[in-house]
Amino acid sequence: MMVQNPSDLTFVVDSMLGKVAKWLRILGYDTVFTRLTAPSQLARWTGQGRLIVTRGRRWQPGERVILLTADRLEVQMRQLIAHLDLKFDRNRVLTRCPRCNTALQPISRLEVETRVPDAVLTRGYLFRHCPNCGRIYWPGTHSQRILNRLNRFWTDPIQESN
Numbered sequence: 001m002m003v004q005n006p007s008d009l010t011f012v013v014d015s016m017l018g019k020v021a022k023w024l025r026i027l028g029y030d031t032v033f034t035r036l037t038a039p040s041q042l043a044r045w046t047g048q049g050r051l052i053v054t055r056g057r058r059w060q061p062g063e064r065v066i067l068l069t070a071d072r073l074e075v076q077m078r079q080l081i082a083h084l085d086l087k088f089d090r091n092r093v094l095t096r097c098p099r100c101n102t103a104l105q106p107i108s109r110l111e112v113e114t115r116v117p118d119a120v121l122t123r124g125y126l127f128r129h130c131p132n133c134g135r136i137y138w139p140g141t142h143s144q145r146i147l148n149r150l151n152r153f154w155t156d157p158i159q160e161s162n
């Protein structure tokens with residue numbers, strides 16, 4: 001089904017899959033999180049080129065509608081990754097605000113000085129901020145935890161039990 005470059009994919013994630021939406025954003029994908037209620041909504045989103053990701057069995061799976069059947073986040077992500085043949089691209093991680101989906105922008109150390117802990121400031125990190133909600137992001141232990149988690153999405157076998 002791959003007609004687009006996987007890295008250009010954009011998504012609409014249905015309301016029951018909040019964690020999937022969050023992790024797609026962490027992976028750098030433009031992801032709208034909303035409650036899908038009417039077929040006209042789906043048509044509008046797919047018309048904009050977005051892929052629909054849902055658990056709602058009322059929606060017919062198809063070229064642009066992906067039905068995730070698993071309950072656990074890790075398995076849901078594995079299903080999505082396998083279905084779309086998504087590749088892990090570390091350079092895209094945390095380029096988009098997980099909270100509001102806005103593309104992050106670089107921000108200077110000077111500008112974040114009063115807004116992040118001193119210990120973080122002294123490390124010479126590259127800071128990014130969300131121009132919409134104002135959150136600041138930087139690589140660090142937080143980000144290592146995120147990378148470990150992402151790694152598991154690609155390496156864990158698909159298992160619904162346990």
Ligand SMILES: [Zn+2]
Binds near residue numbers: 099101
């Ligand atoms: Zn934001």
